[in-house]
Amino acid sequence: MASEDHGHGADTGSPPPLSHTLNVERExxxxxxxxxxxxxxxxxxxxxxxxxxxxxxxWAGDPVSQDAAxxxxxxxxxSGDSALIALENYQRQLKSAMDALTLVEQQYQSIEEDNTGLMGQQGGR
Structure with a gap:
């Protein structure tokens, strides 16, 4: 039975990538x-x-403590999945979230300015 493409490319049998969206009010x-x-x-x-x-x-200067250390x-x-790598990945995610908030704030500001301009134009007629 053929699978439907739905515009996402060939069916690889794996789920599509996750996309997370958070709606944030300006305030x-x-x-x-x-x-x-x-x-x-x-x-x-x-x-x-x-x-x-x-x-x-x-700590003991012997081969066992050397191996353990x-x-x-x-x-x-x-290692690639070390605690430090996990912390650094989380750090990148937080920075990305802050960048996204800045972008959303700029978009809100732009929309507000556009709306204010439109209201001014309509009031001047």
């Missing part, structure tokens, strides 16, 4: 930006601590 933007900025500030500190303070050294550092800081 909520400053408090959202403040919340995101606060979270980002805390996260920046945690990332800095992870980079400078989390790495461990072989290497594994801990790899898992915490260096």
């Amino acid at each position: 909520a933007i400053p408090s959202l930006r403040s919340a995101f900025a606060g979270a980002l500030s805390k996260l920046d500190k945690q990332i800095e601590l992870a980079i400078t303070e989390v790495r461990v050294r072989p 290497e594994r801990f550092n790899e898992r915490s800081l260096e």
